Amino acid sequence: MYIYIVSNCDSIEEIYMHHQWLRDTQEDAVAQVLKAGLDLDCGMYYTNFTKNSVVQGKVREAGIDKALKNLYNVFMRLRFFDGSSSFKSLGKNDVCSNEHIELALSS
Structure with a gap:
């Protein structure tokens, strides 16, 4: 299993603007x-x-390299670069379908 960590959009801004960690x-x-x-x-x-x-x-560049390595490993596993990935054609309507919204709300 391969793991990488993502967040919702603007999560870092939320930490900075609203949580105000240690100023x-x-x-x-x-x-x-x-x-x-x-x-x-x-x-x-x-x-x-x-x-x-x-x-x-x-931040050390090694930290950025690690995050990029994780993301590119996922891209490669999804076959993003070899032209056979069907994910490139997905848009907001595919992700924000009623079925997906109901699934998210059921958790």
């Missing part, structure tokens, strides 16, 4: 979740604050 900066919040093992957040915090977090010495 962390945005770069601190990115460093905390990356070190905790969060491989993917579909919000903008990794995009906007990871570079400065590395420059400030809060």
Whole structure:
């Protein structure tokens, strides 16, 4: 079994804006979740604050490499790069179907 960790969109922003862990900066919040093992957040915090977090010495490039390795392993297992993956054609309507919403609500 292969495991990688994702979160809901904007989870890092939620930590920074609303949880206010130890009065962390945005770069601190990115460093905390990356070190905790969060491989993917579909919000903008990794995009906007990871570079400065590395420059400030809060995140090591090895941590970023680990997260990327996890994500690319999943892409490869899904055959994303060999042209045979059917996941590329999926859109919001496929994911947010009534069946999937009911399944999520039943948990």
